[in-house]
Amino acid sequence: MDDDFELQRVWSWLVARPLTVQLTRAVDDAVKYVLDGARTGRFDLLSPEVDSDERASVGTKLQYRVLNELGLYKEPPLDTRILDIPVELKATIRSNWMIPTEGQCEVSVLIQVDVARRRHRAFLMRVHRVWLNDGANKDKKRGIAADALAQFSLPLIGWTSLPPEPLTLLTEAQLSVVFAPRVGQTARLASLFGFLPDTVIPRSSIETVCFGNKDPMRRARQAKDAILAVSGLEVLVGTWRADRLRAAELGFDLGVDSWVAVSPSRAHEWIDIPPTHLQIEWGPQTPGPAS
Structure with missing residues (x-):
């Protein structure tokens, strides 16, 4: 050679x-x-x-x-x-x-x-x-x-x-709920986040759960308040800068197209960590509107 x-x-x-x-x-x-x-x-x-x-x-x-x-x-x-x-x-x-x-x-x-x-x-x-x-x-x-x-x-x-596929973490019983026929996108996504709290979920997985439907990301965003009210899960969206920063503070790297549903226990756990342990290297930041 x-x-x-x-x-x-x-x-x-x-x-x-x-x-x-x-x-x-x-x-x-x-x-x-x-x-x-x-x-x-x-x-x-x-x-x-x-x-x-x-x-x-x-x-x-x-x-x-x-x-x-x-x-x-x-x-x-x-x-x-x-x-x-x-x-x-x-x-x-x-x-x-x-x-x-x-x-x-x-x-x-x-x-x-x-x-x-x-x-x-x-x-x-x-x-x-x-x-x-x-x-x-x-x-x-x-x-x-x-x-x-x-x-x-x-x-x-x-x-x-390869990057993980969160849907493979679901049991057969959970998959039957998430992919139940004749169920709206919002209900499917609420089940998905409920079964996988504190798990980063890429956009592709959300699109798969909502397969065949139009604008699943809008439906996912609409489901945020309902999920918080029902299960206490704080859904964070990588598309939005404020959510990315919030996720980083809680130890999640969302990038620009992933999501995570943060459990109350996770959020409370990180509140008690000294601020120096929460520093994330984002590089220089300039004030501006959330994206």
């Missing part, structure tokens, strides 16, 4: 970037695109509602998201070029990658997604034919020999967790 200058140049280019963040974002986006939760109500690739062809399509969707994250373009003769070196992009949700004939003996970025454990990892390797398994499928694609991967690949990122 040391004398493969193209491989070394591509590896140096890749690891100089915030690759863990970029690939994690790309994988998460590809999985959510396939699930299409806002239209289908699905949030788990292993669900029986997701067929095998859809799961397999994650690799195809992921290729374009990786290109976008890395600022690369689809360029022949393979999938892209890095420093004018042709590079193949291969992703799998299984235990191996199937390398097409045009990608054999070429520099390849290999991404593996472990759906069950919600994690991913990546390697860089020149996939010489002698390092591929003997058997080929009907398209003449061949898998990579396990010992060759261990010996001749360069690690890009080790096993890295």
